[in-house]
Amino acid sequence: MQKLGLIRRFTAALAATTAVAVVFAGQAAADPAEVDWNTAARQLRAAAAGNPAAEQAVDRLIASGQVATAGQVALPAQPFQVPAQSDIGRGDGPGVYGSGIALGYDGFRFGFFGGPGTISPNQNGAKLEVMWINLSNGRSGTEVLSEHNDVPVDTTIRTRPLDIGGGMIVTAVYGTLWHRSPAPVSDANPDGFRYQRGTISIPSFGVIYN
Template sequence: MNGRTMARLAATTAALGIGAAATVGSTLAQPTPTPLDSAIDRLTAAAGTDPASRAAVDEVAQTARLAAASRIDAIAGGFTPFLTQSTTMGCGRDFPVTTTVVTGAAGVPGPDHGIAGPAGTVRFQASPMVTGFPIAAGLALAWVNIANGRSGIAELDDPTDFGTPALSKTVDTGPGTVAAAVWGTIDYPGQRCSLTPALGVITVDADPQIDPYAPPATTDPNAPAPAPVSPGPALPPAAPAPAAPAPVPAPEQTG
Protein backbone atom coordinates (compact mmCIF):
# COMPACT_ATOMS: atom_id res chain seq x y z
CA MET A 1 0.00 0.00 0.00
CA ASN A 2 1.63 3.23 -1.17
CA GLY A 3 1.47 6.70 0.34
CA ARG A 4 -1.24 7.88 -2.06
CA THR A 5 -3.56 5.06 -1.03
CA MET A 6 -2.92 5.78 2.65
CA ALA A 7 -3.77 9.43 2.08
CA ARG A 8 -7.07 8.50 0.41
CA LEU A 9 -7.99 6.18 3.27
CA ALA A 10 -7.19 8.85 5.82
CA ALA A 11 -9.34 11.40 3.96
CA THR A 12 -12.24 8.95 3.69
CA THR A 13 -12.02 8.08 7.39
CA ALA A 14 -11.96 11.74 8.33
CA ALA A 15 -15.01 12.44 6.14
CA LEU A 16 -16.91 9.57 7.71
CA GLY A 17 -16.00 10.81 11.16
CA ILE A 18 -17.20 14.31 10.38
CA GLY A 19 -20.45 12.93 8.95
CA ALA A 20 -21.06 10.78 12.02
CA ALA A 21 -20.35 13.67 14.34
CA ALA A 22 -22.75 15.89 12.40
CA THR A 23 -25.41 13.18 12.58
CA VAL A 24 -24.98 12.80 16.34
CA GLY A 25 -24.98 16.56 16.78
CA SER A 26 -28.16 17.01 14.78
CA THR A 27 -29.83 14.23 16.78
CA LEU A 28 -28.88 15.79 20.08
CA ALA A 29 -29.99 19.23 18.89
CA GLN A 30 -33.55 18.16 18.12
CA PRO A 31 -36.01 20.15 20.30
CA THR A 32 -38.25 18.47 22.82
CA PRO A 33 -41.76 17.90 21.41
CA THR A 34 -44.32 20.39 22.70
CA PRO A 35 -47.79 19.35 23.94
CA LEU A 36 -49.16 20.56 20.59
CA ASP A 37 -46.69 18.36 18.68
CA SER A 38 -47.70 15.35 20.79
CA ALA A 39 -51.40 16.09 20.24
CA ILE A 40 -50.90 16.31 16.48
CA ASP A 41 -48.98 13.00 16.50
CA ARG A 42 -51.87 11.30 18.33
CA LEU A 43 -54.37 12.87 15.93
CA THR A 44 -52.39 11.64 12.93
CA ALA A 45 -52.26 8.12 14.37
CA ALA A 46 -56.02 8.18 14.99
CA ALA A 47 -56.65 9.20 11.37
CA GLY A 48 -55.13 5.93 10.17
CA THR A 49 -54.69 5.38 6.46
CA ASP A 50 -57.95 6.90 5.24
CA PRO A 51 -56.95 9.57 2.68
CA ALA A 52 -59.78 11.97 3.56
CA SER A 53 -59.03 11.74 7.28
CA ARG A 54 -55.30 12.19 6.76
CA ALA A 55 -55.89 15.25 4.55
CA ALA A 56 -58.23 16.82 7.12
CA VAL A 57 -55.84 16.11 10.00
CA ASP A 58 -52.95 17.67 8.05
CA GLU A 59 -55.00 20.84 7.56
CA VAL A 60 -55.95 20.90 11.25
CA ALA A 61 -52.26 20.56 12.18
CA GLN A 62 -51.28 23.45 9.91
CA THR A 63 -54.11 25.61 11.27
CA ALA A 64 -53.20 24.79 14.88
CA ARG A 65 -49.54 25.66 14.38
CA LEU A 66 -50.48 28.90 12.60
CA ALA A 67 -52.92 29.82 15.40
CA ALA A 68 -50.31 29.07 18.05
CA ALA A 69 -47.67 31.17 16.29
CA SER A 70 -49.97 34.14 15.61
CA ARG A 71 -51.72 34.05 19.02
CA ILE A 72 -55.12 34.03 17.34
CA ASP A 73 -56.67 33.15 20.70
CA ALA A 74 -56.69 36.87 21.42
CA ILE A 75 -59.35 37.43 18.74
CA ALA A 76 -61.19 34.10 18.47
CA GLY A 77 -64.60 34.26 20.13
CA GLY A 78 -66.84 31.86 22.00
CA PHE A 79 -69.27 31.53 19.07
CA THR A 80 -67.35 31.43 15.83
CA PRO A 81 -68.17 30.53 12.22
CA PHE A 82 -65.35 28.47 10.79
CA LEU A 83 -62.64 30.29 8.87
CA THR A 84 -63.49 28.39 5.68
CA GLN A 85 -66.76 26.99 4.39
CA SER A 86 -67.05 23.46 3.06
CA THR A 87 -67.47 23.03 -0.66
CA THR A 88 -70.38 20.58 -0.83
CA MET A 89 -70.81 18.50 -3.96
CA GLY A 90 -73.51 16.14 -5.16
CA CYS A 91 -76.59 17.99 -3.94
CA GLY A 92 -78.37 21.24 -4.59
CA ARG A 93 -81.48 22.38 -6.39
CA ASP A 94 -80.07 24.25 -9.38
CA PHE A 95 -76.41 23.27 -9.37
CA PRO A 96 -74.77 20.19 -7.81
CA VAL A 97 -72.23 22.28 -5.88
CA THR A 98 -73.14 24.31 -2.82
CA THR A 99 -71.60 25.19 0.56
CA THR A 100 -71.91 24.09 4.18
CA VAL A 101 -71.27 26.48 7.04
CA VAL A 102 -69.78 25.02 10.24
CA THR A 103 -69.82 26.89 13.57
CA GLY A 104 -68.37 26.28 17.01
CA ALA A 105 -70.08 27.39 20.22
CA ALA A 106 -68.01 27.32 23.40
CA GLY A 107 -69.74 26.01 26.51
CA VAL A 108 -70.95 28.30 29.27
CA PRO A 109 -71.30 27.75 33.02
CA GLY A 110 -74.61 27.54 34.79
CA PRO A 111 -77.78 25.54 34.16
CA ASP A 112 -78.94 27.50 31.08
CA HIS A 113 -76.48 26.73 28.27
CA GLY A 114 -78.68 27.71 25.35
CA ILE A 115 -77.42 25.98 22.21
CA ALA A 116 -73.98 25.44 23.78
CA GLY A 117 -72.86 22.81 26.23
CA PRO A 118 -71.30 23.10 29.70
CA ALA A 119 -68.13 25.04 30.37
CA GLY A 120 -64.99 23.54 28.85
CA THR A 121 -66.78 22.07 25.80
CA VAL A 122 -67.43 23.04 22.19
CA ARG A 123 -70.62 22.33 20.25
CA PHE A 124 -69.84 21.94 16.56
CA GLN A 125 -72.72 22.44 14.12
CA ALA A 126 -72.87 21.91 10.34
CA SER A 127 -75.50 23.83 8.36
CA PRO A 128 -75.73 22.83 4.67
CA MET A 129 -77.24 25.23 2.16
CA VAL A 130 -79.67 22.52 1.10
CA THR A 131 -83.43 22.45 1.57
CA GLY A 132 -85.05 19.49 3.28
CA PHE A 133 -84.18 17.32 6.25
CA PRO A 134 -81.18 14.95 6.25
CA ILE A 135 -81.95 11.26 6.64
CA ALA A 136 -78.38 10.07 7.38
CA ALA A 137 -74.95 11.58 7.93
CA GLY A 138 -71.34 10.50 8.05
CA LEU A 139 -69.68 13.70 9.23
CA ALA A 140 -66.29 13.52 10.94
CA LEU A 141 -64.62 16.03 13.25
CA ALA A 142 -60.89 16.36 13.96
CA TRP A 143 -59.80 18.81 16.65
CA VAL A 144 -56.76 19.79 18.69
CA ASN A 145 -56.51 22.09 21.71
CA ILE A 146 -53.43 24.28 21.38
CA ALA A 147 -53.36 25.13 25.09
CA ASN A 148 -53.66 21.75 26.82
CA GLY A 149 -52.55 19.29 24.13
CA ARG A 150 -55.84 17.41 23.88
CA SER A 151 -56.98 16.11 20.49
CA GLY A 152 -59.39 13.63 18.95
CA ILE A 153 -61.55 12.49 16.07
CA ALA A 154 -65.31 12.15 16.57
CA GLU A 155 -68.52 11.90 14.57
CA LEU A 156 -71.16 14.62 14.39
CA ASP A 157 -73.83 12.09 15.33
CA ASP A 158 -76.15 13.97 17.71
CA PRO A 159 -79.82 13.13 16.90
CA THR A 160 -82.77 15.50 16.89
CA ASP A 161 -85.93 14.87 18.90
CA PHE A 162 -87.30 13.14 15.80
CA GLY A 163 -84.34 10.79 15.41
CA THR A 164 -82.91 12.53 12.34
CA PRO A 165 -79.29 13.72 12.20
CA ALA A 166 -78.77 17.01 14.01
CA LEU A 167 -75.38 17.42 12.26
CA SER A 168 -73.82 18.47 15.56
CA LYS A 169 -71.53 17.21 18.32
CA THR A 170 -70.48 18.51 21.75
CA VAL A 171 -66.85 17.68 22.58
CA ASP A 172 -65.04 18.02 25.93
CA THR A 173 -62.01 19.97 24.71
CA GLY A 174 -61.16 21.75 27.94
CA PRO A 175 -60.31 25.47 28.04
CA GLY A 176 -57.98 26.86 25.42
CA THR A 177 -57.85 27.61 21.70
CA VAL A 178 -59.18 24.76 19.56
CA ALA A 179 -58.45 24.19 15.87
CA ALA A 180 -60.87 21.85 14.12
CA ALA A 181 -62.02 20.49 10.76
CA VAL A 182 -65.35 18.94 9.72
CA TRP A 183 -65.86 16.83 6.60
CA GLY A 184 -67.80 13.81 5.34
CA THR A 185 -71.21 13.08 3.82
CA ILE A 186 -74.86 13.97 4.40
CA ASP A 187 -77.70 12.02 2.82
CA TYR A 188 -80.94 13.64 1.70
CA PRO A 189 -83.81 11.83 -0.05
CA GLY A 190 -82.40 10.87 -3.44
CA GLN A 191 -79.01 12.57 -3.09
CA ARG A 192 -75.78 12.52 -1.12
CA CYS A 193 -73.68 15.57 -0.22
CA SER A 194 -69.90 15.22 -0.01
CA LEU A 195 -68.16 17.87 2.12
CA THR A 196 -64.58 19.02 1.80
CA PRO A 197 -62.95 19.93 5.14
CA ALA A 198 -64.08 23.19 6.74
CA LEU A 199 -61.47 24.69 9.07
CA GLY A 200 -62.10 26.77 12.17
CA VAL A 201 -60.56 28.15 15.36
CA ILE A 202 -62.51 28.81 18.57
CA THR A 203 -61.51 29.88 22.08
CA VAL A 204 -62.95 28.04 25.08
CA ASP A 205 -62.86 29.89 28.39
CA ALA A 206 -62.43 28.21 31.76
CA ASP A 207 -65.38 27.99 34.14
CA PRO A 208 -65.27 31.22 36.17
CA GLN A 209 -67.06 29.46 39.03
CA ILE A 210 -64.06 27.16 39.57
CA ASP A 211 -61.17 28.69 41.52
CA PRO A 212 -57.98 27.65 39.69
CA TYR A 213 -55.98 28.19 42.92
CA ALA A 214 -58.23 26.06 45.13
CA PRO A 215 -56.64 22.81 46.38
CA PRO A 216 -57.97 19.64 44.75
CA ALA A 217 -60.82 17.94 46.55
CA THR A 218 -60.03 14.60 48.21
CA THR A 219 -62.30 11.58 48.45
CA ASP A 220 -60.04 9.58 50.79
CA PRO A 221 -62.14 8.67 53.88
CA ASN A 222 -58.91 8.19 55.87
CA ALA A 223 -57.64 11.68 55.13
CA PRO A 224 -57.08 13.72 58.31
CA ALA A 225 -59.64 16.35 59.10
CA PRO A 226 -58.49 19.93 58.61
CA ALA A 227 -57.15 21.66 61.70
CA PRO A 228 -59.66 23.89 63.46
CA VAL A 229 -59.25 27.56 62.81
CA SER A 230 -58.14 29.51 65.88
CA PRO A 231 -60.68 32.14 66.88
CA GLY A 232 -57.88 34.54 67.78
CA PRO A 233 -57.43 36.57 70.99
CA ALA A 234 -60.53 37.60 72.91
CA LEU A 235 -61.49 41.21 72.55
CA PRO A 236 -61.80 43.33 75.74
CA PRO A 237 -65.34 44.14 76.82
CA ALA A 238 -66.71 47.31 75.39
CA ALA A 239 -66.68 50.33 77.71
CA PRO A 240 -70.11 51.38 78.97
CA ALA A 241 -71.64 54.33 77.24
CA PRO A 242 -71.43 57.58 79.24
CA ALA A 243 -74.58 58.59 81.11
CA ALA A 244 -76.58 61.45 79.68
CA PRO A 245 -76.12 64.74 81.62
CA ALA A 246 -78.91 65.76 84.02
CA PRO A 247 -81.23 68.43 82.65
CA VAL A 248 -80.54 71.98 83.83
CA PRO A 249 -83.50 73.39 85.84
CA ALA A 250 -85.17 76.46 84.41
CA PRO A 251 -84.74 79.73 86.39
CA GLU A 252 -87.58 80.68 88.74
CA GLN A 253 -89.96 83.45 87.68
CA THR A 254 -90.19 86.44 90.12
CA GLY A 255 -93.16 88.78 90.11
Protein backbone atom coordinates in the same frame (compact mmCIF):
# COMPACT_ATOMS: atom_id res chain seq x y z
CA MET B 1 -69.15 36.83 -1.70
CA GLN B 2 -70.12 33.15 -1.29
CA LYS B 3 -68.62 33.06 2.21
CA LEU B 4 -70.44 36.26 3.17
CA GLY B 5 -73.72 34.88 1.91
CA LEU B 6 -73.21 31.68 3.88
CA ILE B 7 -72.57 33.60 7.09
CA ARG B 8 -75.63 35.80 6.49
CA ARG B 9 -77.80 32.71 6.02
CA PHE B 10 -76.33 31.21 9.16
CA THR B 11 -76.98 34.38 11.18
CA ALA B 12 -80.59 34.55 10.01
CA ALA B 13 -81.25 30.91 10.85
CA LEU B 14 -79.46 31.13 14.18
CA ALA B 15 -82.22 33.27 15.66
CA ALA B 16 -84.64 30.42 15.04
CA THR B 17 -82.39 27.67 16.40
CA THR B 18 -81.74 29.06 19.87
CA ALA B 19 -84.56 27.01 21.38
CA VAL B 20 -82.80 23.86 20.24
CA ALA B 21 -79.09 24.73 20.12
CA VAL B 22 -77.90 27.53 22.39
CA VAL B 23 -74.99 29.29 20.75
CA PHE B 24 -71.62 28.93 22.43
CA ALA B 25 -69.79 32.19 23.14
CA GLY B 26 -66.05 31.79 23.69
CA GLN B 27 -64.63 33.08 26.96
CA ALA B 28 -61.54 34.47 25.29
CA ALA B 29 -60.76 35.77 21.82
CA ALA B 30 -57.27 36.39 20.57
CA ASP B 31 -56.36 39.03 18.03
CA PRO B 32 -56.80 37.54 14.51
CA ALA B 33 -53.15 38.38 13.84
CA GLU B 34 -52.18 35.80 16.46
CA VAL B 35 -53.53 32.95 14.34
CA ASP B 36 -50.95 31.45 11.98
CA TRP B 37 -53.35 29.58 9.72
CA ASN B 38 -50.77 27.45 7.92
CA THR B 39 -49.17 26.35 11.18
CA ALA B 40 -52.61 25.60 12.62
CA ALA B 41 -53.44 23.39 9.62
CA ARG B 42 -50.13 21.52 9.95
CA GLN B 43 -50.79 20.91 13.65
CA LEU B 44 -54.22 19.55 12.82
CA ARG B 45 -52.63 17.28 10.20
CA ALA B 46 -50.18 15.94 12.78
CA ALA B 47 -53.05 15.23 15.17
CA ALA B 48 -54.83 13.28 12.41
CA ALA B 49 -51.93 10.81 12.07
CA GLY B 50 -53.19 7.23 12.11
CA ASN B 51 -56.71 8.16 10.98
CA PRO B 52 -56.69 7.75 7.18
CA ALA B 53 -60.01 9.55 6.57
CA ALA B 54 -58.96 12.53 8.70
CA GLU B 55 -55.48 12.59 7.14
CA GLN B 56 -56.91 12.67 3.62
CA ALA B 57 -59.45 15.36 4.54
CA VAL B 58 -56.83 17.68 6.03
CA ASP B 59 -54.48 17.01 3.10
CA ARG B 60 -57.21 18.12 0.68
CA LEU B 61 -57.81 21.21 2.79
CA ILE B 62 -54.12 22.18 2.77
CA ALA B 63 -53.78 21.44 -0.96
CA SER B 64 -56.78 23.68 -1.75
CA GLY B 65 -54.88 26.80 -0.64
CA GLN B 66 -57.92 28.15 1.23
CA VAL B 67 -56.18 27.99 4.61
CA ALA B 68 -53.87 30.87 3.73
CA THR B 69 -56.85 33.13 2.94
CA ALA B 70 -58.91 32.35 6.04
CA GLY B 71 -60.28 35.40 7.82
CA GLN B 72 -61.48 35.86 11.37
CA VAL B 73 -65.26 35.88 11.75
CA ALA B 74 -66.22 38.04 14.73
CA LEU B 75 -69.56 36.42 15.55
CA PRO B 76 -70.57 34.99 18.94
CA ALA B 77 -71.58 31.72 17.30
CA GLN B 78 -68.01 31.03 16.18
CA PRO B 79 -68.62 29.54 12.72
CA PHE B 80 -65.48 28.14 11.13
CA GLN B 81 -63.65 30.62 8.92
CA VAL B 82 -63.37 28.31 5.88
CA PRO B 83 -66.70 26.81 4.68
CA ALA B 84 -66.86 23.28 3.33
CA GLN B 85 -67.04 22.42 -0.36
CA SER B 86 -69.01 19.40 -1.55
CA ASP B 87 -70.18 17.56 -4.65
CA ILE B 88 -73.72 18.98 -4.26
CA GLY B 89 -72.89 22.41 -2.84
CA ARG B 90 -76.06 24.31 -1.94
CA GLY B 91 -78.02 21.88 -4.09
CA ASP B 92 -77.12 23.14 -7.57
CA GLY B 93 -73.89 21.26 -8.16
CA PRO B 94 -70.39 21.27 -6.64
CA GLY B 95 -69.42 24.32 -4.57
CA VAL B 96 -69.79 25.99 -1.19
CA TYR B 97 -71.73 23.64 1.06
CA GLY B 98 -71.86 24.74 4.73
CA SER B 99 -69.79 25.64 7.77
CA GLY B 100 -68.65 24.00 10.95
CA ILE B 101 -69.63 25.79 14.14
CA ALA B 102 -68.90 25.76 17.87
CA LEU B 103 -72.07 25.44 19.97
CA GLY B 104 -72.98 25.56 23.64
CA TYR B 105 -75.95 23.22 23.67
CA ASP B 106 -75.95 21.26 26.95
CA GLY B 107 -72.17 21.68 27.07
CA PHE B 108 -69.58 22.35 24.39
CA ARG B 109 -70.30 20.73 21.05
CA PHE B 110 -69.13 20.94 17.47
CA GLY B 111 -71.79 21.22 14.80
CA PHE B 112 -72.38 21.77 11.11
CA PHE B 113 -74.78 24.17 9.39
CA GLY B 114 -75.71 24.34 5.72
CA GLY B 115 -76.34 22.30 2.65
CA PRO B 116 -79.53 22.10 0.53
CA GLY B 117 -82.94 21.73 2.17
CA THR B 118 -82.87 20.44 5.74
CA ILE B 119 -80.76 17.83 7.48
CA SER B 120 -82.34 14.39 7.19
CA PRO B 121 -83.24 12.66 10.48
CA ASN B 122 -81.95 9.40 8.99
CA GLN B 123 -78.19 9.44 8.42
CA ASN B 124 -77.75 5.76 7.53
CA GLY B 125 -75.04 5.46 4.90
CA ALA B 126 -73.49 8.83 5.79
CA LYS B 127 -70.92 9.84 8.38
CA LEU B 128 -69.98 13.43 9.23
CA GLU B 129 -66.93 13.87 11.47
CA VAL B 130 -64.95 16.63 13.13
CA MET B 131 -61.20 16.47 13.76
CA TRP B 132 -59.89 18.85 16.45
CA ILE B 133 -56.79 19.76 18.40
CA ASN B 134 -56.57 22.10 21.39
CA LEU B 135 -53.31 24.01 20.94
CA SER B 136 -53.43 25.18 24.56
CA ASN B 137 -53.45 21.76 26.23
CA GLY B 138 -52.47 19.31 23.49
CA ARG B 139 -55.72 17.33 23.55
CA SER B 140 -57.08 16.14 20.22
CA GLY B 141 -59.72 13.83 18.87
CA THR B 142 -62.28 12.89 16.23
CA GLU B 143 -66.03 12.92 16.85
CA VAL B 144 -69.08 11.95 14.80
CA LEU B 145 -71.79 14.59 14.30
CA SER B 146 -75.00 12.63 14.79
CA GLU B 147 -77.41 14.59 17.03
CA HIS B 148 -80.24 16.37 15.24
CA ASN B 149 -83.88 17.04 16.10
CA ASP B 150 -86.39 16.57 13.28
CA VAL B 151 -88.06 19.96 13.77
CA PRO B 152 -87.92 22.98 11.42
CA VAL B 153 -85.99 25.19 13.85
CA ASP B 154 -83.09 22.75 14.19
CA THR B 155 -80.71 23.64 11.38
CA THR B 156 -77.57 21.96 12.77
CA ILE B 157 -76.24 18.47 13.33
CA ARG B 158 -74.00 18.15 16.38
CA THR B 159 -71.56 16.02 18.35
CA ARG B 160 -72.18 14.82 21.87
CA PRO B 161 -71.05 17.24 24.61
CA LEU B 162 -67.25 17.33 24.74
CA ASP B 163 -64.67 18.19 27.36
CA ILE B 164 -61.94 19.72 25.22
CA GLY B 165 -60.60 22.21 27.76
CA GLY B 166 -60.08 25.92 27.34
CA GLY B 167 -57.96 27.73 24.80
CA MET B 168 -57.45 27.84 21.04
CA ILE B 169 -58.90 24.91 19.11
CA VAL B 170 -58.11 24.11 15.47
CA THR B 171 -60.75 21.97 13.82
CA ALA B 172 -62.15 20.65 10.53
CA VAL B 173 -65.42 18.95 9.54
CA TYR B 174 -65.37 16.28 6.80
CA GLY B 175 -67.32 13.27 5.56
CA THR B 176 -70.86 12.84 4.22
CA LEU B 177 -74.32 14.09 5.23
CA TRP B 178 -77.89 13.38 4.10
CA HIS B 179 -80.27 16.28 3.33
CA ARG B 180 -83.91 16.25 2.37
CA SER B 181 -86.23 18.67 0.55
CA PRO B 182 -90.04 18.57 -0.01
CA ALA B 183 -91.05 16.93 -3.29
CA PRO B 184 -94.31 15.77 -4.85
CA VAL B 185 -95.27 12.27 -3.73
CA SER B 186 -94.31 9.79 -6.41
CA ASP B 187 -92.71 6.38 -6.85
CA ALA B 188 -89.33 8.09 -6.53
CA ASN B 189 -90.42 10.14 -3.51
CA PRO B 190 -93.01 8.03 -1.64
CA ASP B 191 -92.69 10.03 1.61
CA GLY B 192 -92.86 13.43 -0.10
CA PHE B 193 -89.16 14.17 0.21
CA ARG B 194 -86.17 14.21 -2.11
CA TYR B 195 -82.92 13.06 -0.50
CA GLN B 196 -79.39 14.16 -1.37
CA ARG B 197 -76.15 12.96 0.17
CA GLY B 198 -73.38 15.55 0.23
CA THR B 199 -69.76 14.38 0.15
CA ILE B 200 -67.32 16.99 1.42
CA SER B 201 -64.36 17.51 -0.89
CA ILE B 202 -62.70 20.32 1.10
CA PRO B 203 -63.40 20.35 4.86
CA SER B 204 -64.80 23.29 6.77
CA PHE B 205 -61.79 24.59 8.73
CA GLY B 206 -61.52 27.02 11.59
CA VAL B 207 -59.92 28.23 14.78
CA ILE B 208 -62.32 28.78 17.70
CA TYR B 209 -61.90 29.63 21.37
CA ASN B 210 -63.30 27.84 24.39
